[in-house]
Amino acid sequence: MKKLIALIILISSYTNAQFYEVEYETQIKVKYNEKGLDFYKEISDPEVRKQNIDQNENPPALDFKFIFNNDEANVIELPKVQNGQGQIVFIKKSAPYMYFGTTYFNHAKQETLMQQDVYGKKYIVYDKINNLDWKLSNETKNILGYKVQKATAYFNDRIFVAWFVPEIKTDLMLINFKSPGGLVLDLEISYEDEMGKYFGVYKANSIKEKPKFKFIVPTKGNRLSSDELDKIWDDLDKKRNDANNQGIEKKD
DSSP, X not given: OHHHHHHHHHHHHHHHTOEEEEEEEEEEEEEEOHHHHXXXXXXXXXXXXXXXXXXXXXXXXXXXXXXXXXXXXXXXXXXXXXXXXXXXXXXXXOOTTOOSSEEEEETTTTEEEEEEEETTEEEEEEEEOBOOOOEXXXXXXXXXXXXXXXXXXXXXXXXXXXXXXXXXXXXXXXXXXXXXSEEEXXXXXXXXXTTEEEEEEEEEEEEEEESOOOOOOOOSSEEEEHHHHHHHHHHHHHHHHHHHHHHHHHHO
């Protein structure tokens, strides 16, 4: 009986330590209304204007790897190659709540960490993992061989529609929000403003188990919040604009 109990504990510990690796394609799509299209009217060349609208309405997708266990996770941006020519995509637009580079998630502390470099000065930027009031549906379908269930939530006038695997339990997903209770393989975030409608799309392309993984945790630089980092960038932008304006005045 003692051997059986020890075996059960061993299996349970192995399950808890299990890692999953999921690759996602993410994109932010826009459907401009009349006011949104008016924004581009100052571009006189019709072909250039159309290119600008197309690039913003349907920018290149970005790929990310989401590696997690019960306690931690990393979201890692993957290199993107365009047209198979080895040419790196020039314009990068991320889906809502996605960050370039690598993000670390800590389930116990309910926070994310990112390493950021501002003109050579390093910072550890933290943000909280937000709660969502998910409403579960009886609707199901199949994604990558897994039976997934639909869930819907609302946050700041944004609509979240997720398809998740109930059997793969996790509160984490590839953005800083709590999942519906299982691994999310498909997510859409939609919202609208005076310029048009926006759709954040996150689709899993592959999923596999990993025997081990060492999480990447930011360690260099002063710790500050994402709001504090935004203020640093705003102050730097203001100083640069002031300097440019002074240069123009001197020239005159």
